[in-house]
Amino acid sequence: MFYFVEISSKNTLKENSHYLCAMDDFKLPITAWLPITKKEVEKRDWEQLDVILVSGDAYVDHPAFGTAVVGRLIESEGFRIAIIPQPNWKDDLRDFKKLGTPKYFFGVTSGCMDTMVNHYTANIRLRSTDAYTPGGKAGFRPDYAVVTYSRILKELYPDVPVLIGGIEASLRRITHYDYWSDKLMPTILEDSKADLLVYGMGEKALKEILQMLKKGIPFHQLTMVKQTAYFRKTEEGIPKNKNWKDLTLNSHDVCLKDKKKFAANFKHVEQESNKLVADRIIQEVNGKNLIINPPYDTMTETEIDFSFDLPYTRLPHPKYNKRGAIPAYEMIKFSVNTHRGCFGGCSFCTISAHQGKFIASRSEESILKEVNKVTHMSDFKGYISDLAGPSANMYKMKGKVQSICEKCVSPSCIHPVVCSNLDTSHKPMTDLYKKVDELPRVKKAFIGSGIRYDLLTKSYNKNGDEDDMMEYMEQLQKRHVSGRLKVAPEHTAPDTLKLMRKPDFKHFHTFKENYDKIDKKYDLNQKLVPYFISSHPGCKEEDMANLAAETKDMGFQLEQVQDFTPTPMTVATVIYYSGIHPYTMKPYYTPKTKQEKQNQHKFFFWYKKENHHWIKNQLTKAKRFDLLEKLLGRPKHGGDKKEFTDRKPENSGAVNKPKWLAEKHKQTAKNSGNRKRR
Numbered sequence: 252m253f254y255f256v257e258i259s260s261k262n263t264l265k266e267n268s269h270y271l272c273a274m275d276d277f278k279l280p281i282t283a284w285l286p287i288t289k290k291e292v293e294k295r296d297w298e299q300l301d302v303i304l305v306s307g308d309a310y311v312d313h314p315a316f317g318t319a320v321v322g323r324l325i326e327s328e329g330f331r332i333a334i335i336p337q338p339n340w341k342d343d344l345r346d347f348k349k350l351g352t353p354k355y356f357f358g359v360t361s362g363c364m365d366t367m368v369n370h371y372t373a374n375i376r377l378r379s380t381d382a383y384t385p386g387g388k389a390g391f392r393p394d395y396a397v398v399t400y401s402r403i404l405k406e407l408y409p410d411v412p413v414l415i416g417g418i419e420a421s422l423r424r425i426t427h428y429d430y431w432s433d434k435l436m437p438t439i440l441e442d443s444k445a446d447l448l449v450y451g452m453g454e455k456a457l458k459e460i461l462q463m464l465k466k467g468i469p470f471h472q473l474t475m476v477k478q479t480a481y482f483r484k485t486e487e488g489i490p491k492n493k494n495w496k497d498l499t500l501n502s503h504d505v506c507l508k509d510k511k512k513f514a515a516n517f518k519h520v521e522q523e524s525n526k527l528v529a530d531r532i533i534q535e536v537n538g539k540n541l542i543i544n545p546p547y548d549t550m551t552e553t554e555i556d557f558s559f560d561l562p563y564t565r566l567p568h569p570k571y572n573k574r575g576a577i578p579a580y581e582m583i584k585f586s587v588n589t590h591r592g593c594f595g596g597c598s599f600c601t602i603s604a605h606q607g608k609f610i611a612s613r614s615e616e617s618i619l620k621e622v623n624k625v626t627h628m629s630d631f632k633g634y635i636s637d638l639a640g641p642s643a644n645m646y647k648m649k650g651k652v653q654s655i656c657e658k659c660v661s662p663s664c665i666h667p668v669v670c671s672n673l674d675t676s677h678k679p680m681t682d683l684y685k686k687v688d689e690l691p692r693v694k695k696a697f698i699g700s701g702i703r704y705d706l707l708t709k710s711y712n713k714n715g716d717e718d719d720m721m722e723y724m725e726q727l728q729k730r731h732v733s734g735r736l737k738v739a740p741e742h743t744a745p746d747t748l749k750l751m752r753k754p755d756f757k758h759f760h761t762f763k764e765n766y767d768k769i770d771k772k773y774d775l776n777q778k779l780v781p782y783f784i785s786s787h788p789g790c791k792e793e794d795m796a797n798l799a800a801e802t803k804d805m806g807f808q809l810e811q812v813q814d815f816t817p818t819p820m821t822v823a824t825v826i827y828y829s830g831i832h833p834y835t836m837k838p839y840y841t842p843k844t845k846q847e848k849q850n851q852h853k854f855f856f857w858y859k860k861e862n863h864h865w866i867k868n869q870l871t872k873a874k875r876f877d878l879l880e881k882l883l884g885r886p887k888h889g890g891d892k893k894e895f896t897d898r899k900p901e902n903s904g905a906v907n908k909p910k911w912l913a914e915k916h917k918q919t920a921k922n923s924g925n926r927k928r929r
């Protein structure tokens with residue numbers, strides 16, 4: 252399956268060894284990748300490197316992997332750059348020493364995920380696999396990787412600056428709740444001892460940093476770069492900048508003592524991260540000032556195209572040839588990203604916190620060029636697995652009047668209502684899908700990422716054009732669904748949905764009706780797969796019973812469900828820790844104990860026989876006989892045994908069964924009816 256093969260007979264790097272490339276009939280030299288070994292650095296005749304990146308992920312040279320994106324950007328600025336992927340942090344630290352001292356700085360990232368999310372389940376059980384490591388093997392990175400790597404580098408090279416970035420550093424840039432140690436932690440700059448932090452999608456900040464270093468500006472003087480954070484001793488004061496207003500938040504110490512003050516901080520952090528004209532944030536941390544500069548503007552089309560058009564090989568480094576496939580890469584190797592950012596602002600999600608609320612969209616030309624590249628990969632069979640962004644249907648969407656957006660502090664453009672200034676036209680996507688569909692080597696281009704169904708529902712997106720929505724839906728359902736379409740209503744309880752910043756569930760009913768109509772019209776028989784979350788702040792056990800009953804009524808047997816994980820820097824995590832909503836400062840119930848969480852989760856699986864007795868007990872205790880009957884039917888013979896009539900979900904055949912099975916069942920029923928009549 253793996254489509255690049257080492258030509259050299261031994262697994263060592265040889266002078267002229269080449270690697271079969273992903274593209275038809277091409278062979279790539281090892282220098283096509285950024286170097287990760289001393290030999291590869293020497294092959295480029297580099298005596299000293301300018302920048303060395305240390306990453307918790309294996310090196311996959313693909314625009315979906317942050318380390319590659321940053322590495323290629325640094326290279327494009329004319330710097331000599333190498334990567335140390337997944338260094339061993341337990342031995343004599345030879346991996347950290349093998350490439351010597353960089354001229355300018357070490358860059359450190361945990362990789363594409365926060366290490367703790369990567370390592371542990373929502374129940375804090377250690378995972379046995381790691382999708383970003385060859386062979387999916389776990390154990391190739393430490394817990395809190397950014398802190399571990401950065402401290403090692405600071406010890407080995409005390410005079411070399413360390414710059415941290417990526418999702419772990421970004422979302423831990425200020426006092427935050429750490430679910431895994433169950434405590435508030437200060438900015439990651441404190442524990443990591445790093446010199447500078449770049450938050451969010453860091454290309455613009457990094458570019459400015461590189462250009463200033465090139466001009467000879469010392470690293471410690473980089474205090475005015477947007478989208479960065481750093482410490483200054485209190486006695487040194489705050490560097491002056493007449494263009495920025497300063498916003499001083501509750502100190503780390505105050506947050507430790509007072510949960511309300513911590514919660515109050517969050518509202519400002521979220522608002523300033525999402526504003527087009529934002530303030531500089533100051534927070535006192537153990538006698539120093541943490542200074543977080545305002546974010547950069549959203550990338551323009553030219554800027555984002557430039558990033559995606561860098562000369563990626565689109566392949567894992569050949570070093571991993573014999574260590575097995577990298578699952579995260581296998582998942583995306585035939586997919587193409589269309590945009591970044593998400594304006595949904597869901598309470599439990601970190602996408603807008605990291606990628607931003609404003610959408611940065613690539614040009615059609617750049618996307619089509621990449622699709623074309625993918626179609627020439629040697630094992631491409633005609634199927635693009637995903638043509639999307641974090642929320643699939645936000646491509647090219649933005650405010651109609653930019654000056655209104657400039658003054659906006661709303662964390663979401665579509666909650667509690669769809670903003671009247673938001674242009675939600677799906678036409679650019681419909682057109683793009685059609686163009687990709689027409690490419691001769693593409694049999695099908697699927698939309699694998701979830702879509703925001705609320706944008707496609709006139710009852711919710713009141714200003715949206717219904718014809719535009721329907722045209723998109725038809726194109727999507729007819730040509731771009733790979734048997735199942737993912738949507739994320741996340742819950743059915745109105746209060747929980749409000750807290751999640753999600754629309755009322757009635758709109759999902761409307762969406763499903765439209766979906767089913769198109770499905771029937773074209774005889775597609777494609778499944779709609781809704782995603783749900785249990786144990787979200789505000790959600791009670793009874794809400795979960797209602798969720799189970801309502802979704803059963805709609806014909807679903809849920810599979811895509813998850814237990815809420817409080818990851819750093821979300822509204823929901825702040826409520827989980829403090830019990831207070833940071834915007835209203837009102838208290839909220841949050842299920843926290845293992846038992847509460849397990850109970851909530853069990854309701855998703857009402858259809859499993861082993862849960863019936865438990866469900867009966869819980870609902871009898873709560874005197875919710877109505878829900879009990881909806882979920883399990885009436886007890887057989889009026890008894891109180893575990894056995895119920897076990898009513899099948901209505902519509903289940905129509906929506907969830909494959910066509911052939913539905914027909915078979917229909918035929919069987921007809922035959923048995925005929926037999927009875929006879």
Ligand code: SF4
Nearest residue numbers: 650656659664670673
């Ligand atoms: S004005 Fe509307 S479209 Fe613009 S950022 Fe605010 S909510 Fe979004």
